[in-house]
Amino acid sequence: MVRFKNRYILCEVVFPDKKKEIPRIDTKSVYFAVRDAILDAHGDYGLGAVQFSLSVKYLNIKTNIIIIRVERKHLNIVASSVVFIKKVASHNIIMKTLHVGGSIRACQKFLISYHKKNLPLLYSGCETEEQRAKVMQSIVEACDDLQNLTSRTKLTAPDSSSALNNLMSDD
């Protein structure tokens, strides 16, 4: 039997409207937004080619990270449509494609290094001493977690979503 070869597109959702409360979006509304964008950009053909394999695998509201799965053959259709998404469930958004990986694990690896890179930026952006200490602590904790994680991965495959949550919740 032949394996279904997939690609996972890792996207970051940016909210251009500065609002106090975090807009609530869920997997379903993101899926419909992606579907509509494909229909608009690639028509019936594009949607028909992609619909079988298209799904939103992961959504983190806190960090605004999305993973979209699609068949490898039709990656271009989705990747080119995603950039045209302007609205998800009546919220104005911008989609930034960060990475395209062959598995969720590869995306997760990238995401960790991506956040690692971004934490120092967060640190320099802090205004009060208190905030700084908080961020510093979370950096240290995150690095510890990571070390544990890497040592663990050698033995057993990690539960990807929980590992991600580990990292995210500390931010």
Added chain:
Amino acid sequence: MVDADVKTKCFISEKKQPYLYMKVSLTIDGEDVGQLTPVQYKYLIMQALKETLGQIGASYTVDLLKLSSNGVALLRLPRGYSDKLWAALTMYGATPAKRRCAFRVLQVSPFLMGLVVDSRWQQ
């Protein structure tokens, strides 16, 4: 007129020609196709592309070279997308005014010269 400078040479083009030329006929239910202007005809073609291939599909250049009074037109398509465009024309079923219509592909050729005559004319 013997040109002394001309050297005997043979050129063979690449296997893939840049364009595909197509003779299509359009029929619209209960409407005289002969009344259509080239711009309207082209608009219908773009609608067909947009429906099946979306906005990205409709961005390819399709040239309407000639429009006869009986709704038969000569089109020029870029070769690499000719399959998709061909499919889009075939799938088109209703005009924006909700009238049933159909594009029929009569003849295709990689050279414009090939569409001058149709040798399958003899009935």
Added chain:
Amino acid sequence: MATSIQNATFLFHNYSLGERTDKEQSVVLNRYFNHALTVILPGASVIPHPVLECFSDQLAYRLHRLPLYRLIEIPFIQAFVKKGAVHMMSVNTKLDTSDCVAVTPSGCLLLHLTKDTYEQLGLEARKQTYHEKISDIYVVQINLLADHFRPGKKGYDRVLWCLKDRLDLAFNFLVAWEPHDDKVCSSSLGVYFAEKCPRVERVAQEKTSRVFTSLPCPKIDAVQPEGSEDGCHYQEVFEWLGAVACGIDITSEDTGPDSYTSTLACPDPKYNCPRGCVFQVSGFITPQTVLKVWKTLREYTACHPRKLADQPDCAWVCRQPRHSQAGCTQFLCLWR
């Protein structure tokens, strides 16, 4: 079929008129079944009369429901195949989906058969090499001129039995005959077949001509056909010729690089040609006629060198044989 259309090759020979006439002759003579011929003459307002005369003595017939075994009868072979060039092919048969039959001037009977017919017929065939993988077409080749192909011999009797008794194949044919002997009239073929099949009629030649005025023409540089400052690329010229032959208006303001409907334009560098004419004949044209037109046009250009000194004089010849390929093939000659 789509793949064969997309993989068309364009072959371009460039040589001066003084040499290699044999080669161009063989190019024309090896295309047996011509459907149409178009002559484009920029700079001339009428088609020269000698060109029109070339078509006057060309006769072609259409035979309705001719049984196939009539083609291997000895009287036919003796009177026509051996004494002239028989151009014969079935019409209304699509090469890739149905059976096709042709008799070539070299005395060969070709049967392009679908798998069903091939298996019922029981004649030896080879698979078609042209698109071997995508279609089930089998080709039977019978040499009508072979010494051993006569009644009493095993091979002949077998073919006759297969065509006559096993399967009663009948086709509509287009036929033209060029006798080797000038005294024999080519119409005798029509008389011969009048008794063999239900209906024989002459194929009328459709002649159309069109005059154009003030047309942009691409300049041609014979030394550098692949494009230079003084001349266009040969493929661009070919496209322009096609546009002229199809009657596409490339002068109007609606066309051009920024146009909505069409971006086709005359390639650069170009000049304005005050007048010209397009002449087209369609029907069933033998290669001999094509060659005659070819030679006449050459003489014509040679007779009027001054008139054509700085204008390219173009003529092209189109053929679309359905017996060898599904797509259309065509050839073109271009003089300067």
